[in-house]
Amino acid sequence: MSFESKLNKGEFFIPECTECKKIVWPPAEFCNHCFGIVSLKEGPFEGKIMEFSRQNEQYFCLVEFENTIKIIANISKLPIIGQKVKISKCGINDGNYFFQVI
Amino acid sequence: MNDMNKVGIVGYGITPFTKDDKKIESILLDSAKELFKNNQKINRDDIDAVLVSTNNNSKYLSPILSEMAGIQPKIAHTIESLCNSGTNSIVSAYSYIASGLADMILITGAERYDSPGQILEWDNSRGEYKHPIFWASIFTKSYKREFSISDEQLAIVSVKNHKQAKENPNALSKKTYTVDDVINSKKLTEDLRLLNCSRPCTGSASIILASEDKAKQLTDKPIWVTGIGQKTTSAGFTKNNSFSSMESTKLAGQTALKMANKNSKDIDVAEIHDAFSVCEPMALESLGFSVEGRGMDMINELHDTNNFKINPRGGLIGSGHPLGATGIAQTIEITQQLQSNAGKRQVDNPKVGLVHNMSAAATSSTVLVLET
Numbered sequence: 504m505s506f507e508s509k510l511n512k513g514e515f516f517i518p519e520c521t522e523c524k525k526i527v528w529p530p531a532e533f534c535n536h537c538f539g540i541v542s543l544k545e546g547p548f549e550g551k552i553m554e555f556s557r558q559n560e561q562y563f564c565l566v567e568f569e570n571t572i573k574i575i576a577n578i579s580k581l582p583i584i585g586q587k588v589k590i591s592k593c594g595i596n597d598g599n600y601f602f603q604v605i
Numbered sequence: 606m607n608d609m610n611k612v613g614i615v616g617y618g619i620t621p622f623t624k625d626d627k628k629i630e631s632i633l634l635d636s637a638k639e640l641f642k643n644n645q646k647i648n649r650d651d652i653d654a655v656l657v658s659t660n661n662n663s664k665y666l667s668p669i670l671s672e673m674a675g676i677q678p679k680i681a682h683t684i685e686s687l688c689n690s691g692t693n694s695i696v697s698a699y700s701y702i703a704s705g706l707a708d709m710i711l712i713t714g715a716e717r718y719d720s721p722g723q724i725l726e727w728d729n730s731r732g733e734y735k736h737p738i739f740w741a742s743i744f745t746k747s748y749k750r751e752f753s754i755s756d757e758q759l760a761i762v763s764v765k766n767h768k769q770a771k772e773n774p775n776a777l778s779k780k781t782y783t784v785d786d787v788i789n790s791k792k793l794t795e796d797l798r799l800l801n802c803s804r805p806c807t808g809s810a811s812i813i814l815a816s817e818d819k820a821k822q823l824t825d826k827p828i829w830v831t832g833i834g835q836k837t838t839s840a841g842f843t844k845n846n847s848f849s850s851m852e853s854t855k856l857a858g859q860t861a862l863k864m865a866n867k868n869s870k871d872i873d874v875a876e877i878h879d880a881f882s883v884c885e886p887m888a889l890e891s892l893g894f895s896v897e898g899r900g901m902d903m904i905n906e907l908h909d910t911n912n913f914k915i916n917p918r919g920g921l922i923g924s925g926h927p928l929g930a931t932g933i934a935q936t937i938e939i940t941q942q943l944q945s946n947a948g949k950r951q952v953d954n955p956k957v958g959l960v961h962n963m964s965a966a967a968t969s970s971t972v973l974v975l976e977t
Contacts, residue, residue: 565743598726
């Protein structure tokens with residue numbers, strides 16, 4: 504199954520090359536380092552908050568996973584830089600990925 | 606570099622930046638017409654290539670512009686790279702001339718106010734936060750945190766650039782603002798107010814590049830492109846390693862200055878890609894005009910002394926940001942400055958100018974050095 508099929512079901516996997524073992528991000532069919540086939544690594548994964556801001560009452564934050572991947576996610580409470588978080592909700596809405604962390 | 610032909614700017618034309626609802630084809634022609642009016646020595650039969658810079662989705666725009674302008678070029682195509690499409694087009698034109706493939710090239714950039722280039726749909730790492738105000742909010746928060754800068758201090762960028770835009774008859778903004786006006790303008794996010802942002806708009810800018818011989822025939826004041834640097838570090842915003850400096854700008858700037866055999870102290874006037882207030886100090890630092898974290902000191906001093914050295918036409922914040930036209934409009938401004946033809950915006954006797962144009966949260970940057 505592809506990263507997007509999993510994400511569409513609300514599951515967050517990390518794409519990894521079966522040959523060189525590098526994380527492939529953004530998700531792709533082939534590794535951008537060695538063009539090897541990509542498989543999906545199952546979580547849960549611990550992320551770290553790198554930066555954040557707020558629009559109206561909604562905080563959004565830049566979260567790093569595995570020292571490699573960075574995504575922008577919603578978070579309900581005031582984030583702290585360096586705070587450890589995990590993905591509580593994710594999916595695809597109107598073609599856009601969405602992520603929520605706690 | 607010594608084996609390449611020298612390349613100069615021999616003509617330009619620009620339209621006012623507005624919110625007009627016009628067809629992209631008409632917008633393109635508007636600045637090209639202006640260009641041929643400004644330099645009547647240019648024979649359209651001598652134009653070897655027509656390059657169009659835009660994010661508009663219409664097809665075949667370069668042959669269309671060529672037909673509308675009565676040109677039958679050898680080379681005709683569109684160039685798109687989001688917000689730095691304009692300088693990418695200039696680099697392509699430079700390469701055609703320097704390699705000997707062409708002698709004279711028309712480059713026209715144009716955009717409508719509703720450009721699809723404002724959102725990079727591909728960048729899913731941004732989740733539901735794909736609008737540029739969100740990367741700008743992260744940059745702003747990060748810059749403020751790292752260097753202890755306040756919203757009031759950053760607001761000076763917008764105050765300065767609106768003030769300078771008032772002397773630019775083609776600018777979208779016609780007003781001046783105070784620091785209070787900026788920090789009390791519409792709140793977009795916790796870290797970004799409306800007056801911290803450049804605005805998408807309708808506009809067009811055209812420029813003609815030519816080989817050395819041609820340039821000397823066509824103008825008494827050719828402006829030479831002596832340095833070019835480009836760097837793309839990624840396409841996705843979250844791939845940036847720093848959110849308080851611009852890696853691609855740093856590398857492109859170093860390459861351009863090295864090619865021109867200059868350093869940042871030699872630059873008399875510069876156009877900086879201030880898509881949002883925070884971008885101006887970040888870019889000044891990444892280009893070596895200021896040490897890290899002190900870009901606002903330079904901006905404050907320029908503002909206090911009414912010195913137009915940085916963003917004399919008002920930057921993107923004051924002039925408006927018609928994506929495909931922006932890099933060309935920036936290059937025209939530096940050309941006018943070096944030709945001492947910038948009216949009330951004129952900087953004192955500049956000899957060397959710099960253009961900084963970037964796209965998608967500084968994932969790609971172009972830097973040009975221009976000289977008399």
